Amino acid sequence: MPELPEVETVCRGLATALVGRSLVRVVQRRPDLRFPLPEGFADRLTGRRVLAVRRRAKYILVSCQDETVLLAHLGMSGRMVIAPGAPAGGPGPEPALAEHPHDHIVFETCAGDRVTFRDARRFGFMDLTTTAALAAHPRLVGLGPEPLDPAFTGPVLAARLAGRGTSLKAALMDQGTVAGLGNIYVSESLFRAGLSPARASRTVTGRRAARLAAAIRAVLTEAIAAGGSSLRDYVQASGELGYFQHRFAVYGRAGQACPGCDCDPAVSGGIVRLVQGNRSTFYCPRRQR
DNA sequence: AACAAGACCTGCATGC
DNA sequence: TGCATGCAGGTCTTGT
Numbered sequence: 001m002p003e004l005p006e007v008e009t010v011c012r013g014l015a016t017a018l019v020g021r022s023l024v025r026v027v028q029r030r031p032d033l034r035f036p037l038p039e040g041f042a043d044r045l046t047g048r049r050v051l052a053v054r055r056r057a058k059y060i061l062v063s064c065q066d067e068t069v070l071l072a073h074l075g076m077s078g079r080m081v082i083a084p085g086a087p088a089g090g091p092g093p094e095p096a097l098a099e100h101p102h103d104h105i106v107f108e109t110c111a112g113d114r115v116t117f118r119d120a121r122r123f124g125f126m127d128l129t130t131t132a133a134l135a136a137h138p139r140l141v142g143l144g145p146e147p148l149d150p151a152f153t154g155p156v157l158a159a160r161l162a163g164r165g166t167s168l169k170a171a172l173m174d175q176g177t178v179a180g181l182g183n184i185y186v187s188e189s190l191f192r193a194g195l196s197p198a199r200a201s202r203t204v205t206g207r208r209a210a211r212l213a214a215a216i217r218a219v220l221t222e223a224i225a226a227g228g229s230s231l232r233d234y235v236q237a238s239g240e241l242g243y244f245q246h247r248f249a250v251y252g253r254a255g256q257a258c259p260g261c262d263c264d265p266a267v268s269g270g271i272v273r274l275v276q277g278n279r280s281t282f283y284c285p286r287r288q289r
Numbered sequence: 290a291a292c293a294a295g296a297c298c299t300g301c302a303t304g305c
Numbered sequence: 306t307g308c309a310t311g312c313a314g315g316t317c318t319t320g321t
Contacts, residue, residue, distance in 0.1 A: 003314060034297075034316085058315075076315055077299080102299085121298045123315060139316095166292060175316085182314055251314095277293060280312085295319070303310085 002074040004147070004180030005220055007058045009227035010080050014115065015053040017082050018062065021109035022049045027097060029104050034075060034125040044068060044128055045107070057143045057179035067131040071139065075123025085112020143179045147216045152178070154210030161201045161209065168204060169197035169276050178216065184251045185223065187282045189216045191250045191260075196288045197281045198274070250282040258284035 002010065026042040038044070048064040055061065060080075062070040074080075081103075097106060098116070105117040105126070117124070129137050144160060145152045160177045161168070171177050172186045181189065190197050192215035195208060204212060249259050254273035257265040261284060265271075274281050 006314075073315080075298095076313070119298095120300065121313090121315095123298070125316095164291085170292080173315090184314060278295080279315095291321105293319105293321080296317085297315105300313090302312085305307105305309085 003182035003185050005223035005227050007055050008224050011053050011055045017113050018050040021111050024110050025108040027106040038128045069129050069134050072126045077121040078119035078124035081116040083114045142176050144177045147178050154213045157213045158205045158209035161204045164201035168199045168201050169281050171201035183279050187251045188219045197283050260287050
């Protein structure tokens with residue numbers, strides 16, 4: 001599920017539920033996610049007030065009182081299910097702690113709201129650090145620039161792609177090149193920029209790099225807007241993010257007509273799926289060079 | 290060193 | 306219906 005736009009959307013939802021509230025209860029239902037959780041995970045968060053929720057790359061950073069910072073990654077299938085507390089007028093029946101077999105961590109706030117980390121595949125992970133140590137955290141060191149930062153420009157991107165023999169697709173999937181892109185938005189950005197995923201990274205310079213940087217920014221901004229519009233749904237009972245409401249131009253559309261081509265997909269072949277590094281890439285060979 | 294492929298884990302859609 | 310296969314939004318590790 002989560003690339004940068006989804007993580008951004010999740011962060012906004014979490015901020016609404018958590019910021020200014022204390023975590024009155026934290027329940028850890030298994031010792032590990034993808035990696036072991038740190039010693040005393042629940043105890044180190046319990047009783048602390050949440051000061052801020054923000055995003056870096058695909059990481060969720062929850063800053064708490066006493067310099068404690070929770071760093072969370074959703075992996076492939078991780079979700080944060082937000083369940084509002086009992087309405088004023090008396091507590092209802094105590095809701096089940098875990099509604100789902102893959103509810104691994106539950107955070108309960110002083111307002112009675114619950115945030116449940118649910119992750120079937122368990123590729124997600126969490127760690128605790130401190131405000132002072134955050135910038136040097138091994139998972140954050142080496143991340144590339146934030147693509148929505150005004151400092152992310154064509155020349156900055158070109159510098160990161162320079163001299164590399166790997167494919168443009170693989171280079172963009174590398175979080176050290178640009179932070180936050182994943183399999184879907186790399187395909188979408190390359191389509192928007194008219195660049196082939198198979199082109200060598202080092203060949204993207206000058207105007208091509210500027211076009212790609214602009215395409216990345218535009219695709220991510222639109223996706224966040226789409227996610228943002230479904231934020232209310234997300235906060236509601238199902239806990240599902242309105243992710244698939246976003247329409248993709250090429251991702252998952254092999255054999256279908258390219259939205260930019262007039263040609264008949266039955267004749268031209270339409271959008272092509274190719275496999276790079278064991279991951280699917282979707283592109284239009286006529287519009288993307 | 291850079292790069293590609295494999296591993297991690299579960300669920301779901303598809304086809305026999 | 307049951308079972309095997311392949312695929313899925315990420316990242317770390319291994320092997321060339």
